[in-house]
Amino acid sequence: MRGLVIKNTGSWYTVLTDDGQLIDCKVKGNFRLKGIRSTNPVAVGDRVSIVTNPEGTAFITDIEDRRNYIIRKSINLSKQSHIIAANVDQAFLVVTVNYPQTSTTFIDRFLASAEAYRVPVILIFNKTDLLSPEEKHYQEMMIRLYETIGYTCQAISATTGEGVDLLRPMLEGKVTLLSGNSGVGKSTLINNLVPGVNLRTAEISDAHNTGQHTTTFSEMIPYGEGGWVVDTPGIKGFGTFDMEPEELTSYFREIFQFSKDCRFSNCTHTHEPGCAVLKALEDHYIAESRYQSYLSMLEDKDDGKYRAAY
Numbered sequence: 001m002r003g004l005v006i007k008n009t010g011s012w013y014t015v016l017t018d019d020g021q022l023i024d025c026k027v028k029g030n031f032r033l034k035g036i037r038s039t040n041p042v043a044v045g046d047r048v049s050i051v052t053n054p055e056g057t058a059f060i061t062d063i064e065d066r067r068n069y070i071i072r073k074s075i076n077l078s079k080q081s082h083i084i085a086a087n088v089d090q091a092f093l094v095v096t097v098n099y100p101q102t103s104t105t106f107i108d109r110f111l112a113s114a115e116a117y118r119v120p121v122i123l124i125f126n127k128t129d130l131l132s133p134e135e136k137h138y139q140e141m142m143i144r145l146y147e148t149i150g151y152t153c154q155a156i157s158a159t160t161g162e163g164v165d166l167l168r169p170m171l172e173g174k175v176t177l178l179s180g181n182s183g184v185g186k187s188t189l190i191n192n193l194v195p196g197v198n199l200r201t202a203e204i205s206d207a208h209n210t211g212q213h214t215t216t217f218s219e220m221i222p223y224g225e226g227g228w229v230v231d232t233p234g235i236k237g238f239g240t241f242d243m244e245p246e247e248l249t250s251y252f253r254e255i256f257q258f259s260k261d262c263r264f265s266n267c268t269h270t271h272e273p274g275c276a277v278l279k280a281l282e283d284h285y286i287a288e289s290r291y292q293s294y295l296s297m298l299e300d301k302d303d304g305k306y307r308a309a310y
Contacts, residue, residue: 006220028059044218045086094180108293112251129157158189182234
């Protein structure tokens with residue numbers, strides 16, 4: 001029997017079979033993906049084969065080849081990865097200028113990982129209703145920066161509903177991953193987009209201006225005709241996984257564009273003479289924040305450590 005993994009609670013997986021049944025499944029034996037050391041060998045969005053047993057549950061025995069996936073380094077096990085979701089058409093990265101503040105490093109790491117695995121990203125700037133005039137100006141600057149690079153951005157308030165209707169057509173018929181830091185309002189947004197789903201939400205901690213985890217597992221929620229919204233737990237840092245330093249340039253669109261004019265084909269864009277990227281940075285064609293994110297990811301490669309992106 002074949003089906004789609006629509007929920008992962010850590011030890012159990014809920015599979016929607018091709019004939020419409022919902023079956024709770026476990027992974028059979030010492031199941032590991034070829035070539036990927038992952039904390040979760042099966043991910044939400046995977047197409048799988050299952051074998052049922054008399055108790056009404058089943059074992060997952062095989063995973064179909066993935067079209068793509070979003071992956072990050074496991075926080076506790078630096079040599080392993082954690083697959084956030086598989087076989088997605090796009091990702092909505094929900095970010096906030098404040099309450100809590102999403103760092104540009106986090107955004108850039110997510111975007112680079114999505115580029116590496118061919119997942120289009122739309123940046124959703126939430127909580128616009130809470131922003132001061134100065135914060136609104138900063139948000140406009142960030143939107144201008146990412147739109148110039150080529151990313152679609154949308155400012156919304158999931159609480160008041162401002163801008164949310166503009167997202168609905170983007171979700172039709174697609175599998176859309178929602179991701180972001182804890183507290184940015186993913187659950188509130190899903191509650192607004194999918195009436196009746198009633199996901200739990202929590203207040204932001206005043207003491208630290210940080211979010212609390214309200215979603216503790218990944219789940220696919222049906223949207224319209226043939227669409228799915230993939231709800232995932234909030235993530236604090238985004239450690240990049242399985243990227244070679246020489247590949248990194250191509251995951252930053254604007255750096256890649258200028259790198260073609262570097263004097264040396266193996267230029268790291270850190271110190272080399274005739275580096276077109278450093279010249280573009282000096283001339284403000286590349287944002288300082290983006291370049292710093294690139295350097296922080298190069299550092300990951302140097303020391304092999306997980307770095308939380310605050």
